[in-house]
Amino acid sequence: xxxxxxxxxxxxxxxxxxxxxxxxxxxxxxxxxxxxxxxxxxxxxxxxxxxxxxxxxxxxxxxxxxxxxxxxxxxxxxxxxxxxxxxxxxxxxxxxxxxxxxxxxxxxxxxxxxxxxxxxxxxxxxxxxxxxxxxxxxxxxxxxxxxxxxxxxxxxxxxxxxxxxxxxxxxxxxxxxxxxxxxxxxxxxxxxxxxxxxxxxxxxxxxxxxxxxxxxxxxxx
Ligand code: SAM
Numbered sequence: 001x002x003x004x005x006x007x008x009x010x011x012x013x014x015x016x017x018x019x020x021x022x023x024x025x026x027x028x029x030x031x032x033x034x035x036x037x038x039x040x041x042x043x044x045x046x047x048x049x050x051x052x053x054x055x056x057x058x059x060x061x062x063x064x065x066x067x068x069x070x071x072x073x074x075x076x077x078x079x080x081x082x083x084x085x086x087x088x089x090x091x092x093x094x095x096x097x098x099x100x101x102x103x104x105x106x107x108x109x110x111x112x113x114x115x116x117x118x119x120x121x122x123x124x125x126x127x128x129x130x131x132x133x134x135x136x137x138x139x140x141x142x143x144x145x146x147x148x149x150x151x152x153x154x155x156x157x158x159x160x161x162x163x164x165x166x167x168x169x170x171x172x173x174x175x176x177x178x179x180x181x182x183x184x185x186x187x188x189x190x191x192x193x194x195x196x197x198x199x200x201x202x203x204x205x206x207x208x209x210x211x212x213x214x215x216x217x218x219x220x221x
Contacts, residue, residue, distance in 0.1 A: 012041075015056075016055050019055045019071060030082065033075055037071065042054040045097040047062075062097045062120065066117065069099075076206070077180045087155045091151075091155070091172065092113040092157045093144070094114075094214070095113040095138070098127050101133075102131070111136045112147050114147055144169070153173060158179070158182065159182075160182070160213060161212070162183060162214040164183060165192070177195070178195050179194040179196075180206070192206060193206050
């Protein structure tokens with residue numbers, strides 16, 4: 001993988017170190033997650049005009065009315081997903097810029113990434129391929145239907161907010177699997193951890209959040 005060192009000057013390295021310190025101070029303790037963030041050049045996932053702001057702890061526009069999520073929220077979601085141990089297959093709904101996809105690809109065996117906006121996914125795919133990632137599978141589709149052909153997944157990460165958890169995604173979660181998903185209307189969303197076991201699923205509140213909506217069509221694609 002070549003993504004770790006592409007075009008990084010000293011300034012960028014210092015601002016990245018500052019971001020890692022901030023994430024630690026905010027309670028991100030999983031060393032694997034912090035290392036993945038340290039090694040993934042977020043400035044390559046935003047437009048050049050915004051590159052100087054890439055290591056601020058803030059969401060940034062990526063076009064088509066969408067955003068690359070705030071680093072703290074990305075770190076929190078990744079840490080929460082992986083807290084149960086190593087994962088083989090993870091479904092990501094809402095690939096966006098590909099930044100969260102890249103982090104996941106460093107931390108699990110295979111990532112299945114679904115994004116509904118074709119041009120966003122094509123840009124992310126090109127970016128990730130040229131950075132050396134080879135364990136990511138891409139699909140342009142309505143991710144509320146998941147990606148049934150590769151189910152069940154050890155982990156499901158949703159980065160846009162439905163009003164409630166899509167039943168189809170629950171069905172694609174392996175027994176023992178974990179899903180991290182923002183849920184709710186625009187002004188009152190919460191991040192949930194959903195764990196599946198033999199008896200069913202349980203939901204745990206993680207954090208209050210503010211995501212773009214999961215836009216879902218009427219019927220199954
Ligand atoms: N994780 C992304 C990143 O690191 O750039 C940020 C994703 S952005 C907050 C949410 C993404 O979810 C957008 O790219 C949006 O197009 C996508 N999205 C919204 N509804 C979707 C759906 N039904 N299926 C797939 N993707 C969807």
